[in-house]
Amino acid sequence: MDQNEKEEVFITTADFEELPINAMARVVIQLGEQLIENEVVALLEIIKNSYDADAKHVFIEINTLTLTNRGQGYIKITDNGNGMNREQISNGFLLISTINKTEKLRSIRHDRVPLGEKGVGRLSTQRLASFLNLRTKGWKHNYEYLLSIDWSRFNENVTLGSVSAQLNTNEINIKNMKDFDDIHIKSYVPKQVDDGDFGFTQLNLLGLNNISFWNQEGIDKILGNEVLRLVSPFKKNDSIDITIELTNEHVSNKIIKTEAIDEDFLENASMYKIKFDFNYPFLTMDYSFKPMFYKKLEGKEPRKNLPRNYEENHIPISDKSKVINILEDNDKLRRILKKSILENKVDFANPGKFHGVLFNYNYAVEQQLNEFYTALAREVPNLFENDKEVKEFLKSNAGVKIYRDKFRVLPYGNEESDWLGLTKISQSAGSYLAPKVANTIGYVEINSLDNAQLKEMTNRQGFILDAYGENFLAICREVAFLVYREVRRQADEFGKQYPRISAPNAHEEANEIISKTSLDVKDMLSQTKKIASKLTEEKYKNQLSLFDAEEKEEIINQAGESLIKIVEKTINITSNLEKASEEIKAAKRLYEYSQEEMAPLLELSALGIIAEALTHEMNKSITNTRFRAQSIQKYMVSGLKDANNEKIMELLKKSHGEARLIEAESNSIDRQVRHLAPGFRKRRRTNEKVNLNKELNNIYKQGVIAERAERNGIEIRLIQDAEVIVESSLGLVIQVFDNLYINSEYWLQYFYVAKEIDKKVFNIQLTSKGLVRVWDSGLGIDPIIEDRLFLPFETQKNEGRGLGLYIVSSILEISGSTIRLLPEKNMHNRRFIFEIDFSKAML
Numbered sequence: 036m037d038q039n040e041k042e043e044v045f046i047t048t049a050d051f052e053e054l055p056i057n058a059m060a061r062v063v064i065q066l067g068e069q070l071i072e073n074e075v076v077a078l079l080e081i082i083k084n085s086y087d088a089d090a091k092h093v094f095i096e097i098n099t100l101t102l103t104n105r106g107q108g109y110i111k112i113t114d115n116g117n118g119m120n121r122e123q124i125s126n127g128f129l130l131i132s133t134i135n136k137t138e139k140l141r142s143i144r145h146d147r148v149p150l151g152e153k154g155v156g157r158l159s160t161q162r163l164a165s166f167l168n169l170r171t172k173g174w175k176h177n178y179e180y181l182l183s184i185d186w187s188r189f190n191e192n193v194t195l196g197s198v199s200a201q202l203n204t205n206e207i208n209i210k211n212m213k214d215f216d217d218i219h220i221k222s223y224v225p226k227q228v229d230d231g232d233f234g235f236t237q238l239n240l241l242g243l244n245n246i247s248f249w250n251q252e253g254i255d256k257i258l259g260n261e262v263l264r265l266v267s268p269f270k271k272n273d274s275i276d277i278t279i280e281l282t283n284e285h286v287s288n289k290i291i292k293t294e295a296i297d298e299d300f301l302e303n304a305s306m307y308k309i310k311f312d313f314n315y316p317f318l319t320m321d322y323s324f325k326p327m328f329y330k331k332l333e334g335k336e337p338r339k340n341l342p343r344n345y346e347e348n349h350i351p352i353s354d355k356s357k358v359i360n361i362l363e364d365n366d367k368l369r370r371i372l373k374k375s376i377l378e379n380k381v382d383f384a385n386p387g388k389f390h391g392v393l394f395n396y397n398y399a400v401e402q403q404l405n406e407f408y409t410a411l412a413r414e415v416p417n418l419f420e421n422d423k424e425v426k427e428f429l430k431s432n433a434g435v436k437i438y439r440d441k442f443r444v445l446p447y448g449n450e451e452s453d454w455l456g457l458t459k460i461s462q463s464a465g466s467y468l469a470p471k472v473a474n475t476i477g478y479v480e481i482n483s484l485d486n487a488q489l490k491e492m493t494n495r496q497g498f499i500l501d502a503y504g505e506n507f508l509a510i511c512r513e514v515a516f517l518v519y520r521e522v523r524r525q526a527d528e529f530g531k532q533y534p535r536i537s538a539p540n541a542h543e544e545a546n547e548i549i550s551k552t553s554l555d556v557k558d559m560l561s562q563t564k565k566i567a568s569k570l571t572e573e574k575y576k577n578q579l580s581l582f583d584a585e586e587k588e589e590i591i592n593q594a595g596e597s598l599i600k601i602v603e604k605t606i607n608i609t610s611n612l613e614k615a616s617e618e619i620k621a622a623k624r625l626y627e628y629s630q631e632e633m634a635p636l637l638e639l640s641a642l643g644i645i646a647e648a649l650t651h652e653m654n655k656s657i658t659n660t661r662f663r664a665q666s667i668q669k670y671m672v673s674g675l676k677d678a679n680n681e682k683i684m685e686l687l688k689k690s691h692g693e694a695r696l697i698e699a700e701s702n703s704i705d706r707q708v709r710h711l712a713p714g715f716r717k718r719r720r721t722n723e724k725v726n727l728n729k730e731l732n733n734i735y736k737q738g739v740i741a742e743r744a745e746r747n748g749i750e751i752r753l754i755q756d757a758e759v760i761v762e763s764s765l766g767l768v769i770q771v772f773d774n775l776y777i778n779s780e781y782w783l784q785y786f787y788v789a790k791e792i793d794k795k796v797f798n799i800q801l802t803s804k805g806l807v808r809v810w811d812s813g814l815g816i817d818p819i820i821e822d823r824l825f826l827p828f829e830t831q832k833n834e835g836r837g838l839g840l841y842i843v844s845s846i847l848e849i850s851g852s853t854i855r856l857l858p859e860k861n862m863h864n865r866r867f868i869f870e871i872d873f874s875k876a877m878l
Contacts, residue, residue, distance in 0.1 A: 071158060071159055071162045072496050073248075074162070074163060074245055074248050074249070075257065075258075075261045075262060076159075076445065076496075077159035077160075077162040077163050078095070078110075078159070078163070078262055079261070079262060079265050079443070079445070080159040081112055081159050081160065081238065082095075082112075082262070082265055082275070082277060083150040083265075083442065084157075085112075085114035085116050085236070085275065086147065086150055086274065086275050086442065087116075087142060087147065087149045087150055088114065088116030088117045088118070088119075088142070088234075088236065089116045089117050089142045089143065089144040089145045089147065089227075090114035090115055090116030090117075090227070090236075090275055091115060091116075091225075091227050091275060091276065092114065092115050092223060092224045092225060092227075092275070092276050092277075092278070093112065093113070093114045093224070093275060093276070093277050093278070094111075094112070094113045094114075094220050094223040094224045094278050094280070095110065095111070095112050095113075095262075095277070095278070095279045095280070096109075096110065096111040096112075096279075096280045096282075097110050097249055097258075097279065097280070097281050097282070097283070098110075098111075098282045098283075099243065099246050099249045099250050099282070099283040099284065100282055100283065100284070103241045103242060104241070105164075105165060105166035105241035105242040106164075106165055106166070106241060106242020106243070107242065107243065107246055108242070108243035108246050108249065109164070109239060109240060109241050109242075109243070110163055110164065110238075110239075110240040110243065111237065111238070111239050111240070112237070112238040112240070113218060113219075113220065113224050113235065113236070113237045113238075114224065114235065114236055114237075115219070115224050115225065115226060115227040115233065115234070115235050116227070116234060116235070116236060117142075117143065117144065117173065117174040117234045118171045118172045118173040118174055118176075118234030118235050118236050119171045119173050119180065119236065120173035120176045120178070120180075121178070121180060121202075121204065123173065124171070124180055124182060124202065128157055128169075128182070129157075129200060143174075144174070144229060147274075147440070148440055148482070148483040148484065149483075150439070150440060150442055150483075160184075160186075160238060160240055161184075161186040161189070162244070163240050163243065163244060164186070164240035164241055164242050164243050164244060165185070165186050165187045165241070165242040165244060166183075166184070166185055166186065166187070166240070166241040166242050167182075167183065167184040167186065167238065167239070167240060167241075168181070168182070168183050168238075168239040168241065169181070169182040169183075169184075169236070169237070169238055169239070170182075170218075170236070170237040170239070171234075171235065171236040171237070172207070172215070172233075172234055172235055173234050174229065174232055174233065174234035175230070175232050175234075176234075177206060177207055178204055178205065178206055178207065179204075179205045179207050180202060180203070180204055180205075181202070181203040181204075181205070182200055182201070182202050182203075183200060183201040183202075184200045184201075215233075215235065218235050218237060219235075223278040249283055250283045250284045250285075252285055254281070254283065254285075255281055255286060255289055255291060258279055258281065258291055259291050260431075261445075262277065262279065263277055263279070263291060263292070263293045263294075264436070264443055265277070265442055265443045266293055266441060266442060266443070267436075267438040267441045267442070267443070267478065267480070268293065268294060268295055268296045269295075269296050269298055269392075269478050274441045274442075276292070276293050277292070277293045278290065278291070278292045278293070279291040279292075296432065297415075298392075300411070300414070300415065301394045301476060302323075302394065303411060303414075304394075304396060304408070304411050304425065304429060305325060305394040305395055305396055306324075306325055306327055306328040306331065306395045306396060306397055306468060307322070307323060307324040307325055307328050307394075307395050307522070308323040308325075308392065308393070308394050308395075309321065309322055309323070309392070309393045309395075309514075309518050309521075310323075310390070310391075310392050311390065311391055311392075311393075311514050312388070312389075312390040313388055313389050313390070313510055314388040315361075315383075315385040315387075315388065316360050316361050316362045316363075316383075317358055317359065317360055317361075318358070318359045318361055318365075318510065318513075318514070319357070319358050319359075320357045320359070320514070320517060320518075320521075322357075322521055324525055326344070326345035327397075327404075327407055328468065328525070329345045329529060330345065330403060331397060331468060332468070332525075332526055332529045332530075333529075333533070336535050336536070337535070337536040338533040338534065338535050338536060339533060339534050339535075339536060340532070340533055341533050359517075359819065361510070361513075362383070364817065364818050364819060365513065365817060365819050366814070366817040366819075366831050367513065367817075367831045368509065368510065368513055370785070370789075371509055372384070372506050372509060372510075373502035373505055373506055374502065375501075375502045375503065383506065384488070384501075384502035384503045384505075384506050385488070385503075385506070386486060386488060386489055386503045386504070386506050386507035386510070387481065387485040387486035387487065387488060387489065388485050388486075389479055389480060389481045389485070389486060389507075390479070390480055391435075391477060391478055391479035391480060391511070391514070392477050392478060393435065393470060393475055393476075393477035393514075393515075393518060394475065394476045394477060395468070395470050395474060395475055396429050396474045396475075396476070397468070397474065398426050398429070398430065398473075398474065404422075405422045406422075407422075408422035408425040408426060409421060409422040409425075411425055412424065412425050429476065430473070432476050433450075433472065433473050433474065433475060433476055434448035434449065434450065434452070434472065434475070434476070434477075435447070435448050435454075435455055435475060435476075435477040435478065435479065436448030436477075436478050436479075437478070437479045437480075437481065438478055438479070438480050438481070439480075439481050439482060439483065439486070439489075440482050440483055441480075444481075444491060444497075444498070445496060445497070446496055446497060447479075447497070448478075450472075453472050454508065454511075455470075455511060455512055455514075455515040456512050456515060456516075457469075457470050457471050457472050457475065457515055458471070458472060460515060460516060460519050461519075468522055468526070469518075469519040469522050469523070470515060470518055470519065470522075479511060486507075488503040489503055489504060489507055490503075490504070517819070520819075520820075520823065520829075523823070523826070524822065524823060527823075527826070722762050722763060722764055722850070723762070723763075723764070723765060724760055724761075724762060724878060725760065725761050725762070725763050725764075725765050725768055726758070726759075726760050727759045727760070727761060727768070727801055727807070727873065728755050728758050728759065728801060730765065730768060730769070730772075731753060731755070731772065731799065731801060731807075732753065734769065734772050734773070734776075735751045735753050735772075735776070735797075735799065736751070736753060740772075740773065740776050743780070744776075744780070744797065747780060747783075747784060747795070748795055749780060749783055749795040749796070749797055750794070750795065750796045750797070751796075751797045751799070752796060752797070752798045752799070753799055754798070754799070754800040754801070755800075755801045756800070756801060756802050756803055757801070757802065757803035759801055759802075759803070759805050759873065759877060760877065760878045761805065761850070761852075761873045761876040761877050761878065762850070762876050762878055763849075763850040763852075763873075763876050764849075764850070767846045767849065767850070770842070770843075770846055771843050771846055771847060771871070772799075774839045774840070774842060774843045775809050775843065775869065776797060777839065778839050778840065779797050779809075779811040779813065780797070781832060782811070782813045782814075783795040783796075783797070783811055783812065783813050786813050786814055791814060792812055792813060792814070794812055795811075795812060796811060796812040797809075797811045797812075798810050798811060798812075804874055805872065805873040805874040805876070805877045806870055806871065806872055806873070806874070807870070807871040807873065808857075808868055808869065808870050808871075809868070809869045809870075809871070810867050810868040810869065811867075813867070814861075814863045814865060815860070815861045815863050815865025815866060815867035816856060816865055816866050816867060817831060817865070818865065819831075821856060821866055824840050824856060825840050825841055825843075825844040825854070826841060827841040829841075840854075847871065850873075850875075850876045851875040851876055852871060852872055852873050852875060852876055853871070853872045854869060854870065854871045854872075855869070855870055855872075856868070856869060856870075857869070857870050
């Protein structure tokens with residue numbers, strides 16, 4: 036008999052007594068502290084309970100100045116929901132962690148999916164105050180119940196079972212509605228009568244636990260931003276209205292109410308609007324760019340062919356509504372999305388279908404924008420008086436929030452919560468008018484049925500980051516990145532359609548204007564001096580006839596004409612100075628933009644300078660190391676001849692082998708250094724005759740790239756149809772083909788490890804026309820990025836800079852060569868062949 040069998044015999048045959056398992060009452064307090072992050076979350080959970088009870092209105096009165104018989108301050112929460120009967124109080128409200136809400140039974144009157152879970156609402160009352168008085172009447176019931184709970188009794192000195200609540204029951208006449216008029220405060224909580232009956236619940240929380248929280252300055256804004264935004268403000272809905280009356284050290288009877296945000300106004304005020312829908316595996320993006328967006332792109336520098344008035348989407352957007360299959364068209368998501376096991380099948384963890392909207396704004400202090408917002412303010416004079424109030428309204432509503440069943444999921448969309456990674460996008464991608472946390476308003480809507488796999492953390496501070504939660508956030512972040520990408524594309528298309536009028540000598544024009552203005556000022560001063568002298572001279576000359584009308588008139592006329600000329604000069608000077616100022620401002624804007632765009636390139640330049648210096652030092656070290664390794668080998672060969680001891684001979688042989696390895700490593704490093712050397716500044720500046728056949732053979736069949744490919748199991752196939760000689764810099768040519776190989780190597784390795792390809796092949800073909808075609812056995816180019824491959828900062832590699840193909844394109848331009856992605860598609864229905872055209876550089 037094994038140990039388990041012995042234990043079974045003992046359990047079934049021994050005498051025993053049943054002992055109850057209990058807990059100290061304080062466990063309720065500890066549970067509340069773990070499940071409820073803070074006072075705001077506690078208040079939100081109570082409001083969710085009102086929603087679950089079919090309430091249409093909730094009134095919250097917060098008073099920190101009144102001293103109650105249970106302590107300082109109170110919170111009174113009243114709703115016109117279904118209320119509770121005795122069974123619901125006993126088996127629901129007083130039974131923590133009930134399962135009825137986890138079963139998602141819909142509400143009886145408004146067919147709502149329950150939001151509250153695990154009894155968090157009742158524990159929230161304990162989080163807020165030390166004592167609870169609850170008054171309620173159930174819909175279609177004739178009794179009113181008064182429940183009292185003293186939360187201070189839940190301490191370490193008593194067990195949980197010994198603490199009880201007090202319940203009073205009063206039979207009532209439901210026909211006498213006046214008995215409950217005091218419950219329905221003014222217009223904030225109107226009676227919700229149905230079938231001649233109504234229900235309600237009123238929570239009186241006495242003796243506030245953290246009265247300093249409710250007394251803090253600005254608590255009204257916190258309540259407005261957090262509590263009232265619990266309900267989605269973006270659409271008029273029939274869910275629930277919330278009213279708060281606040282009385283504390285700073286305000287008295289201040290009323291704060293839920294208000295809807297007019298989405299039409301948000302759209303009219305925006306630079307662009309993006310709608311997106313996800314229904315696994317398809318992500319649909321709808322883009323709408325506004326005239327003001329294009330006015331901002333226009334700037335103040337002169338451009339060619341500008342239209343008089345911009346029309347919405349006047350720049351053609353290929354596939355205005357873009358549908359993306361995230362498993363086929365988006366390599367990034369396909370790489371990072373996590374899988375789960377569902378019904379014994381392993382597949383991507385589907386978070387369920389959802390949709391959202393993003394609006395983008397610009398708050399710059401510019402006359403053009405100020406006039407734009409002023410015009411918007413006139414459309415809603417009851418809300419805004421001027422452009423500043425419009426901007427403040429937009430700023431105060433910034434953030435992209437998540438709503439489940441029209442109720443907010445915290446902390447997404449809070450001021451400090453950049454859950455979409457907008458900051459990273461704008462900082463690393465050289466963005467222009469891209470979405471940022473401070474200039475984006477939006478929402479993502481999910482629901483309990485479609486997104487049942489998305490679970491919130493017990494403290495109500497975000498989703499549980501299992502496979503479903505991480506995939507949901509990853510898809511939303513990819514939406515933000517695709518928005519940025521489309522903004523960049525719009526800017527590029529605008530620049531092509533309406534190019535700036537070239538003004539490389541803008542600084543010279545500004546100097547010329549300033550110089551001319553200086554001469555005008557000198558001329559004006561000279562004329563003023565002449566007038567003054569003439570007037571003085573005429574004064575003495577004509578003292579005797581000072582009152583002669585004709586002479587006086589002539590002098591005045593002369594002075595007047597001179598003054599008119601001076602005024603004209605002054606106007607010209609002012610105009611010239613304004614023009615010079617605009618030129619300088621334009622140069623400043625261009626400089627600032629170039630600084631932002633060039634920052635990553637400067638970083639690489641700095642690394643290049645270091646590498647160049649390091650290579651110079653490595654050359655010396657390699658030469659010395661090789662010389663010493665060879666010397667050591669000579670000494671050892673000589674020693675082996677004279678050695679008699681077998682152990683010494685064995686050691687000398689091993690040492691000789693190690694010395695040869697040192698020499699081999701030195702030769703390998705030497706090859707890599709020589710491979711880099713042509714790319715350094717002195718060599719790079721010089722054009723020479725470059726035999727492409729020879730250099731491609733050196734790079735891909737004999738050099739460091741060949742060694743690297745062999746180590747990684749990549750086969751390089753070099754096809755040469757003819758000999759091609761071009762005039763170019765050898766260093767630049769090497770950089771081009773290095774970058775192309777390194778780009779292929781990354782994706783071949785990735786797809787091979789992911790078991791999406793079974794072989795790793797890099798192909799390069801040189802034709803007689805000076806065309807070089809490069810392709811590999813990978814999946815091809817992601818359609819999402821194919822139109823922006825050669826722009827800076829475009830990448831789908833993890834931690835990639837997005838500069839490789841941009842550098843290739845820029846280097847080729849130096850010698851008049853080009854690179855493009857051919858339209859041909861592979862078996863995966865993707866474009867995959869790069870073609871470099873060296874024909875203009877051929878000799």
